[in-house]
Amino acid sequence: MKPAPFFYHAPTSVDEAVALLQDLQEEDSKVLAGGQSLMPVLNMRLARVKHLIDINKLHDLDYIRPFDGGLAIGALTRHRMAEHSTDVATRAPLITEALPLVGDRQVRFRGTIGGSIAHADPVAELPTIALALDADLVVSKRGGSRTVPASEFFITFLTTAIEDDELLTEIRIPAPPAHSGHAFLELSRQLGTYAIVSAAAVVALDGGRISEARLALGGVGSTPIRALRAEESLRGQAPTIEAFTEAGRLASEATDPSADVHGSIEYRREMAAVYVRRALKVAAERAAVA
């Protein structure tokens, strides 16, 4: 229950960090951010690394700032900082709503927004939200950076589009649509545990009809899942419970859950429909008063 030996690197700039990543890409290396997922894995020796690259000294990746009407969040921003940020609350309230459900107080003191997204656990809150919000993920390497849309970022369980010589540096969240509301709901055995099913919804209203809906689900596949057909079904509809129920059914069809001790495939599919319906209802109610 102790990590196997590793060489420890603590770069103090992004340039230094990406240079290390490039130099060590043929070797077994791993980036350590808040450590709330990686450290347990190292402690239990489910993983061994030769080189641990600790990015906690990259203080210039710890920021939340307005960007293009939306938000830019530095990858090393701690959950707690985002949880209490008024910029996040006004420009990405879905994040504010979900963060209290992430881990526990200790986890949120250390855990980082970038770390959670790069870890890409399909039952975690932030990857699902990044997908629902059409976030852009900025990944940097020696000599440059590129932007990956969330829809192309999550490949499978714990696997993203980040290459071995790249570092996730920024999360960009577009401005919320006008007259929109949001909701994040999750089913979990207890507070702070991983979701069995989660649903993130954004609903925009125009003249009493749904002009845009965005829906993403967690816990029901190898990545967070965007429910595009369900979104399409809502466009132009009145925000009725019938429309939300139908969207829930369509969203459920897009899921590919696996069974475990917490729930069968059928249960997860059913709960996906229920949580989508409920999230849409809450989001639409909020949109109506936005």
Add this chain to the structure above:
Amino acid sequence: MTEIMTRPPKVPVTVRVNGVGYERYVEPRKLLSDFIRQDVGLTGTHVGCEHGVCGACTVIVDGELVKSCLMLAVQAQGSEIMTVEGLAKGGELHPIQQAFHEHHGLQCGFCTPGMLLAALSLLEENPDPTEDEVKVGMDGNLCRCTGYYNIVDSIMAAAGKMK
């Protein structure tokens, strides 16, 4: 096949724990929890699950509540750490400790050091919590005796005294 195994070198770690300075040389893989117990010699910080679930090893590092088994000692370089030993002053129990004593907030006592520090951090953030806020705020700490009611009572009582 021979591969020369080079051992990662030990690194210096300088910290202040409960106001006292320490400098030790440790392997980079040394967890902060083990560092506090084995290298600093303060065994009040308990090691339970060693993977960030139980909260027994919770300490305060530069004002932040952390599970010390999920931090490397080398990451605490230059930090000010508070452990359970730093709560009582001059032989007087801290009000939170006194409240745990009076309200039977501990049974076997294993989770208590982490509970006390989590409670301190919570009350610093929210000096007048509701019972529900205490329950939610303490969700990172498990008590396997399941003495949660008395722990919540203790923290509510401490909040009243510390106001």
